Amino acid sequence: MSLRRADEAVTPIIGTVFILGITVAGMAVILLLGAPVLQRLQDEGALRSMAGQLETVRSEVSSLSIPQTAKAPAIAGSGGSISLESGDHIMVTVDMDTNALYRSCDFHVSGWSDFTAVGTSKTEAVTTSGCRTPTVSCTAAAICIRVGYVDTTSGGVVDTPVTFSAGSIVFVSATQTVTADQIWRFRLVTAGVTPVTDTVYAESWLLPTDRLHWFRGSGAGGAEASFEAGAIFLASGGQQYLEADPFIVEKSTMGASPPYLLRVPTLTASPSASISGSSNHDVLLSLLGSDVRVQSETATRIRFDINGPLARPWCDALVLRSSLAALPTGFTYTADGAFPCNSGSSDGTRSVIYVGAASSSATTSCSSTPSTYQCFPFQFSHARITATLQL
Numbered sequence: 001m002s003l004r005r006a007d008e009a010v011t012p013i014i015g016t017v018f019i020l021g022i023t024v025a026g027m028a029v030i031l032l033l034g035a036p037v038l039q040r041l042q043d044e045g046a047l048r049s050m051a052g053q054l055e056t057v058r059s060e061v062s063s064l065s066i067p068q069t070a071k072a073p074a075i076a077g078s079g080g081s082i083s084l085e086s087g088d089h090i091m092v093t094v095d096m097d098t099n100a101l102y103r104s105c106d107f108h109v110s111g112w113s114d115f116t117a118v119g120t121s122k123t124e125a126v127t128t129s130g131c132r133t134p135t136v137s138c139t140a141a142a143i144c145i146r147v148g149y150v151d152t153t154s155g156g157v158v159d160t161p162v163t164f165s166a167g168s169i170v171f172v173s174a175t176q177t178v179t180a181d182q183i184w185r186f187r188l189v190t191a192g193v194t195p196v197t198d199t200v201y202a203e204s205w206l207l208p209t210d211r212l213h214w215f216r217g218s219g220a221g222g223a224e225a226s227f228e229a230g231a232i233f234l235a236s237g238g239q240q241y242l243e244a245d246p247f248i249v250e251k252s253t254m255g256a257s258p259p260y261l262l263r264v265p266t267l268t269a270s271p272s273a274s275i276s277g278s279s280n281h282d283v284l285l286s287l288l289g290s291d292v293r294v295q296s297e298t299a300t301r302i303r304f305d306i307n308g309p310l311a312r313p314w315c316d317a318l319v320l321r322s323s324l325a326a327l328p329t330g331f332t333y334t335a336d337g338a339f340p341c342n343s344g345s346s347d348g349t350r351s352v353i354y355v356g357a358a359s360s361s362a363t364t365s366c367s368s369t370p371s372t373y374q375c376f377p378f379q380f381s382h383a384r385i386t387a388t389l390q391l
Helices: 003-063 311-324
Strands: 074-076 080-095 106-110 123-129 143-150 157-160 162-165 168-171 184-190 199-216 223-228 231-236 239-244 247-250 260-269 273-277 280-299 301-307 331-335 350-356 376-389
Touching: 003 074, 003 199, 003 223, 003 231, 003 239, 003 280, 080 106, 080 223, 080 260, 080 280, 080 311, 080 376, 106 199, 106 301, 123 184, 143 162, 143 168, 199 280, 199 376, 231 311, 239 311, 260 280, 273 376, 301 311, 311 331, 311 350
Parallel strands: 199 260, 260 376
Antiparallel strands: 074 280, 080 199, 080 273, 080 301, 106 123, 123 168, 143 157, 143 184, 162 168, 184 199, 199 223, 223 231, 231 239, 247 260, 280 376, 301 350, 331 350
C-alpha cells in the first residue's frame, strides 16, 4: 500500500474523532448551562406547590375562633425541609389620645430585642414624642407608664411594677423582665385606683411568634417559604417577598371615620421540629385563646415594630400597602426614618407607621370631629395557637 493510500485511510478516523469530541464538548456545555436552569425550574415548581399548601394552613388558622378547637392541615415537603422554628417579634402600638394637643403623640417602646433571662436586670427605652409627659411611677391620678405580661394559663395581664426616668423603663423586680417567649403590654396612662380604671392614651403589645418554614436548597440558591402571623412570605433568587397578606383590613368604604381591623395569630411550636423529604405530614393547630387586645374608637396612629428573620419583608410589605391597598383618604404607611426597611435600627428592628394627615385646623377633640382630626376606630385581636408538626 502506498503512503498516500495510508494517509487517506487515517483522515476519516481523525474526522470521526473530531466530530465525537465536538459532540461531547457540546453536550457538556449544554449540561453546564442547562442544569442550573432546570434546577431553578424545579425549585420554582416546588415553591409554588408549597405556597399553595401554606395558603391552606393560613385558611385553617383564620377559621380558628373557639378556644381549645383544633385543625390539622396536611403539608408535603416537596423535596425540601419543613420546620417549626423561632420567628419574629412583632410589637403593635396604637396612640389614642382624644385631646388635640396630643394629636401627634408617638409612643414608642424600643430596645427590647436584646432579651435577657428572668432574674437579670433589664431596662427598656421609651420615647413619648408629642405625648403627655409620664412621671416616675404610677401613683393615683399620675400620668405614667404601666407594664404587664400575659399569664400563659389564664390569658390575663399581670401588671409588674416599673419606674420611668430619662426615657427608660426600669423593672423594680428583677424577676420580671422582658424575655423572648413572653407577651408584654406597655401603656401610657393616667393611673386610676387600680389598673382596670386607668385612662389609656397609648398602648403597645409585644408578641413573640414561631413560624412554619420550608427550605429547598440547591446549587441555584434554592427556595424558601414561611407562614408567620397570618402572612406568607416566599424567597427565590435571593429575594424575599409577600405572597399572602396579613389579616389587616382598612375599611376605606365605611364613612368618614373607617375602622382599622387587625388580627395577629401567633404560633408557639410544641415542640420545635423539622422533617425532610416529600411525604405528607399534618400540622396540628390548637387555639389556646383569642383575645381582643385593643378596642378603641379614637386611634390616631398605629406603629408596627418587627425584629427577626423576616423583619425586612414585613416592613416592605406594610409600606407597599400605601400603593396596593384602597386606604382611607389621607392615610399612608411610612417606614420610620430611624428604623428603615433596608437596614433597620442598630439591633435590626424595622418600624412602619400608619397615620392620617390631620387638618391643621383640627383643634377640637377626636370625639367631636373624627374625620378632620383623622382618628378612627381600631380593633386589634390576638390568637394564641400551639403548633405541632406530626412526624
